[in-house]
Amino acid sequence: MDRRRFLQDLALSVAGIAATAGVGCRGHQYAHVLKETDTDMVGSHKAGAETWEPLIQSSVTQLLEREMGSVQLTSHDGVPCKKRICFLQVENQSAEEIGDFGNLIYQEINTIINKSEAFELVNVRAIKAGLQQAGIRADELYTPKARRRFAEVMEQEHEPIDYVLYATINSGTTRNNKKDSQVDYLFTLQIVNLETGKSEEESAKIRKGYHKSKLGALRNYGST
Amino acid sequence: MTSELTEATMTSHPMLIQLSVLKSTARRATVSTDGSRSVRTLLSFVGKLCCLLILPLTGCASHFDRVQPIRMAFFDGNLIEADEHLEKLLKKKRGEKDVLLLDKAIIELASGRPKEAEQLLRKVRDRFEELEDFDPAKAVGSMLTDDNARAYAGEDYEKVLIRAMLSISNLMSEGGDAGAYALQMVDKQQQIIQTVQDKCDDDKEKVTLAYKQVALGPYIRGMLAEESPLTLHEAAKARIQVAKWEPDFRDAKIDIERCEHEVPMHPGHGALYVFALVGRGPIKEEVCEPVTQVELLIADRLFDAFSNRNVPPTFAPVKIPQVVNFVPVADSVSVQIDQKAVGRTATIVDIGEMAVRQQQALYPQIIARAVARRVVKKGILYGLEEVADIEKNSLQSLAVMAAGVAWEASETADTRCWGLLPDTIQVFRYELPVGEHTVTLHPSGRHGDFGTPSTAKVRIHEGRHSYMLGNLPTSRFVGKLLTAPRDPNDSDG
Numbered sequence: 001m002d003r004r005r006f007l008q009d010l011a012l013s014v015a016g017i018a019a020t021a022g023v024g025c026r027g028h029q030y031a032h033v034l035k036e037t038d039t040d041m042v043g044s045h046k047a048g049a050e051t052w053e054p055l056i057q058s059s060v061t062q063l064l065e066r067e068m069g070s071v072q073l074t075s076h077d078g079v080p081c082k083k084r085i086c087f088l089q090v091e092n093q094s095a096e097e098i099g100d101f102g103n104l105i106y107q108e109i110n111t112i113i114n115k116s117e118a119f120e121l122v123n124v125r126a127i128k129a130g131l132q133q134a135g136i137r138a139d140e141l142y143t144p145k146a147r148r149r150f151a152e153v154m155e156q157e158h159e160p161i162d163y164v165l166y167a168t169i170n171s172g173t174t175r176n177n178k179k180d181s182q183v184d185y186l187f188t189l190q191i192v193n194l195e196t197g198k199s200e201e202e203s204a205k206i207r208k209g210y211h212k213s214k215l216g217a218l219r220n221y222g223s224t
Numbered sequence: 225m226t227s228e229l230t231e232a233t234m235t236s237h238p239m240l241i242q243l244s245v246l247k248s249t250a251r252r253a254t255v256s257t258d259g260s261r262s263v264r265t266l267l268s269f270v271g272k273l274c275c276l277l278i279l280p281l282t283g284c285a286s287h288f289d290r291v292q293p294i295r296m297a298f299f300d301g302n303l304i305e306a307d308e309h310l311e312k313l314l315k316k317k318r319g320e321k322d323v324l325l326l327d328k329a330i331i332e333l334a335s336g337r338p339k340e341a342e343q344l345l346r347k348v349r350d351r352f353e354e355l356e357d358f359d360p361a362k363a364v365g366s367m368l369t370d371d372n373a374r375a376y377a378g379e380d381y382e383k384v385l386i387r388a389m390l391s392i393s394n395l396m397s398e399g400g401d402a403g404a405y406a407l408q409m410v411d412k413q414q415q416i417i418q419t420v421q422d423k424c425d426d427d428k429e430k431v432t433l434a435y436k437q438v439a440l441g442p443y444i445r446g447m448l449a450e451e452s453p454l455t456l457h458e459a460a461k462a463r464i465q466v467a468k469w470e471p472d473f474r475d476a477k478i479d480i481e482r483c484e485h486e487v488p489m490h491p492g493h494g495a496l497y498v499f500a501l502v503g504r505g506p507i508k509e510e511v512c513e514p515v516t517q518v519e520l521l522i523a524d525r526l527f528d529a530f531s532n533r534n535v536p537p538t539f540a541p542v543k544i545p546q547v548v549n550f551v552p553v554a555d556s557v558s559v560q561i562d563q564k565a566v567g568r569t570a571t572i573v574d575i576g577e578m579a580v581r582q583q584q585a586l587y588p589q590i591i592a593r594a595v596a597r598r599v600v601k602k603g604i605l606y607g608l609e610e611v612a613d614i615e616k617n618s619l620q621s622l623a624v625m626a627a628g629v630a631w632e633a634s635e636t637a638d639t640r641c642w643g644l645l646p647d648t649i650q651v652f653r654y655e656l657p658v659g660e661h662t663v664t665l666h667p668s669g670r671h672g673d674f675g676t677p678s679t680a681k682v683r684i685h686e687g688r689h690s691y692m693l694g695n696l697p698t699s700r701f702v703g704k705l706l707t708a709p710r711d712p713n714d715s716d717g
Contacts, residue, residue, distance in 0.1 A: 045350060089400070095408055097346070097394070097401035137687055139452045173411070 046096045047171075047185055047208065052105055055187035055204045060112045063189050063202035067163075068118045082120040085113060085191070086127050086154075087165040088138045094171035094185070109167065119163075126159045133157075144197055151194050166190045180211045180220055287320055288509050288639040294327060295643055299504065299697045303335050322348050323376050323640045329389065330644035334695045334703030338396040345393065349386045352378040376640045380416045380435065381578045384409055385645060388440050388573065392499055392649075395444070395691050396706045403448050409441035420585070434585035439470035440573045440649060446479065447497060447653075450488045451689050459483045466572075474570035475653065489655060494684035496654050496663070498559055500569045501695045503552035503647025506579035508545040510637035513591055542594035545637040547583045549576040552647050553698045554667035554675065559652055561663050568668055569650035576647045597635070601628065646697065656684045665694045665705065675699030682707045 040050040090105045092098050098105070113119050131138060134153040140146040141164050154161045170186040185206045192199040209217055290313060297306035310331065314324050325344050332341040355377035378386070391405035417435045446462030449455040460483035467476035482488055489495055557569045583590070605628040614620045660683050667675035678701035682690050693706040 045353065092400055092404055095404055095411060097390075097399075097404045097408075099346075099399075099401065102400055135686060137452070139454055142454060175415075 051185050051206050055206055056108045059187050059189050059202045059204040060109055064116050083162040084122050085119050085163045085165050086122050086161045090167045092169050094169045122159055130154045147194050164192045180216050182209050286636055286639045291643045298644055301702045303331055303703055307331050322351050326642040327644045336704040338393040342393040345386050345390045352383055381582050382642045384413045384438055387412055391444050396693055396708045398708050403445055406441045406444035413437050431585050434581040437469045438573055439466045442466045443572055473572055489687050493655050493657055494688045496656050496690050498652040499693045500557040500650040501646035502650050504550040504697045505645030505647050506547045506549050506576045507643050508639040508641045509548050510543055511546040512541040513544050514541050543637045544590050544594055545639045547579045554696055556668050558666045558668040558673050561661050566654050569652040571648045572651050573649040575645055658684050658686045667696055667699050678705050680705035680707055
């Protein structure tokens with residue numbers, strides 16, 4: 001009798017464990033391809049696509065629109081020509097690592113600029129080679145002397161440059177004593193005209209609230 | 225594969241038997257109609273439940289014992305063996321996964337794979353952030369067993385040092401986020417200081433001293449800012465902060481002087497920064513500590529959260545984890561460039577001291593938690609005896625007492641910790657002419673250089689920084705000396 005009960009219990013236990021293993025398995029991951037109309041996922045711990053995409057779109061578009069008014073789109077002999085922009089990298093001065101978003105941000109800016117009628121980006125390898133040949137650093141291009149030297153070298157290499165573009169990411173964090181926080185992300189683009197030395201700047205800002213509970217948004221901002 | 229299967233079968237088999245025994249006893253306790261028989265069956269069920277809960281716990285090695293082979297292999301410079309031990313433990317011990325991943329990150333870094341190290345560190349950093357929130361279920365669980373039942377959320381010093389190692393790893397992989405991680409380091413320490421101050425109303429000054437800011441954060445920020453002539457003002461500010469937070473840092477004054485009044489790098493020159501992870505970092509081992517009135521008072525407060533009764537006085541020693549430091553084999557690293565001795569590294573973070581200081585500040589709370597746990601366990605047993613109306617000195621009473629003793633004996637201190645941390649993080653800066661240089665690092669002590677040196681070539685670019693990282697837990701360097709920027713021809717790692 002006892003043996004039968006033991007065997008019944010054993011069978012039940014085995015079935016129970018097997019069922020548990022089947023239901024709550026943590027070894028799987030699922031994915032799906034997003035449609036064009038799907039909104040970006042909102043990063044719960046740091047900035048992601050939902051932050052960088054609109055920041056890049058608005059700042060790059062506005063800066064190019066502003067600069068477009070002042071450029072001549074045809075050369076002196078009437079041939080249409082695009083103004084060439086030198087853009088090296090995104091400088092992260094924020095308190096959040098951008099990780100693989102650094103390259104994505106670069107490519108996004110690249111795509112928007114190359115889609116415009118008035119501007120195009122110079123190949124990054126050509127820029128690096130030019131800087132090395134001129135013996136100057138990217139941030140030294142702020143000084144007129146370094147700019148002239150760099151422009152000369154690029155001209156010799158048949159890669160003339162009209163503008164230098166800098167992109168910087170900054171952030172500021174506000175915390176309350178309930179461990180909720182708000183991070184303001186500021187994306188700044190600065191474009192320097194190599195010919196005139198004149199610089200234009202455009203910034204875009206996004207504020208994000210990070211909460212430890214689902215009601216955090218309601219508590220801090222009165223909405224979810 | 226075969227050995228894995230065998231291990232799985234061996235562990236699952238007793239568990240199945242335990243489950244079935246438990247189930248059959250529980251059923252018998254429920255169906256019984258006779259009162260006295262019901263109580264006896266209930267007692268028998270509780271007894272078996274205690275035994276089943278305790279059996280898997282008794283005689284288990286602690287985290288301290290389990291990671292010894294990893295540490296030994298790592299200190300011997302055998303990174304492959306250390307990684308193999310670690311992978312085995314990762315499969316077996318899920319509760320120790322995060323802390324083991326931290327050790328793995330150090331192995332990756334020493335193996336010349338800073339990107340992989342950064343990924344692991346980032347993963348654990350995010351996980352520790354999630355675990356910072358109070359989980360009542362886990363808290364109750366830890367009251368019934370021990371602190372090992374809680375998911376390990378990292379010691380305060382570890383949380384800050386994850387960000388420090390992230391910054392160093394990123395620097396070595398030229399990721400561009402080293403500055404962000406350095407800011408996170410400062411921010412995290414500030415958050416911790418705030419939280420601890422809020423918790424310890426009585427001795428704010430003592431706690432603030434124990435949790436002083438880590439100067440490596442502003443050091444890295446200053447270093448990065450110094451690379452550009454446009455941000456020298458920021459560099460000077462960061463250097464001043466380093467001097468303020470770590471007044472004993474040897475190079476603080478020279479760094480400020482250079483940023484404020486000199487040219488950071490002369491024409492035709494660049495600068496080499498050497499980072500050295502020196503010594504064996506702090507670990508935790510189990511100790512039995514006596515209980516005093518202070519800890520009883522704190523336990524009483526802790527107990528208030530669960531019950532409105534006072535803690536009965538219990539002065540018997542409790543098992544708690546204690547931070548243990550090791551006497552460093554090498555004091556610093558002496559740097560030779562192109563056969564010429566140019567200087568020694570200086571300590572910017574003393575991790576051992578940081579860990580001990582923080583544990584001392586929280587010592588009464590650690591003991592109090594152990595006391596509160598003991599009281600909860602005793603309370604449960606007393607309650608059980610009351611409900612079952614067990615006579616004093618009866619056989620049942622003895623059985624319950626024995627179960628109680630076994631329950632308390634099963635408790636082990638939570639010795640989980642980041643075991644492959646260094647004792648100190650040291651730095652050294654030197655300006656060099658543009659070109660390739662041979663850099664040799666020597667373990668160095670009071671009586672000069674000793675042990676096995678390690679050499680690597682480093683390329684200096686005009687007006688730019690180059691970085692080197694060495695891991696020196698004992699008298700010889702473990703793994704590779706990492707350099708950045710890397711030679712594009714070096715495909716390894």
